[in-house]
Amino acid sequence: MTPETQKTSGARIGHVHLKVADLARSVAFYQAALGLEVQQYFGTEAAFLSFDGYHHHLGLNTWHSARGPRPAPNATGLYHTAFLYPDRAALGRALRRAIDAGVRLDGAADHGVSEAVYFSDPDGNGIELYWDRAPQDWPRDKAGQLAMGNAGLDLAALLALA
Structure with missing residues (x-):
């Protein structure tokens, strides 16, 4: 790709989806600290939050991480x-x-x-x-x-x- 092609690709990062240990705790944190609003819950294991009514900027789930430990600081990941x-x-x-x-x-x-x-x-x-x-x-x-x-x-x- 040339720099000109890259500039016109239109691609961008649309949302982030995080594994969390406690869905309610994480939803409360992102609402209070950043002002994100819940757009939808997916059962009791996932929530989709956003600014200004967008479908979601942030997904949170406990599908594989419910009650899990925090990752070690030297672990790979986000x-x-x-x-x-x-x-x-x-x-x-x-x-x-x-x-x-x-x-x-x-x-x-x-x-x-x-x-x-x-x-x-x-x-x-x-x-x-x-x-x-x-x-x-x-x-x-x-x-x-x-x-x-x-x-x-x-x-x-x-x-x-x-």
Whole structure:
């Protein structure tokens, strides 16, 4: 594929589906911390949640994981699910909601292309909340390639926008 073909493919990630140990606990967490709304339960073993009435951005199930342990930190698997917000103020509001829900942050960074905060759900699944800067503002090296970084993020300034 050429870069031009990749840019016009139209493909994107549509949703994430996670295995969880306790469906009710996970649904409550994602509702409180992120504001997701349940669109449908599939019996007592799965739930589909979304923002703004979409069929689902996040699926949760206990089909093979009911009462299961958290994965070890050095196990393979999903590193995090990233939730993209339209602008910095929306990210600030999302961060305020998560903190108000009792979330403990694992980290925060200014990556140059985006600003992000990180935490985990009750099953140890990583979560990233972020917003992207405009592509013309992304840092680039002398060859024009992306030059993302991992600088500190001023959380107080971000929260002031909330």
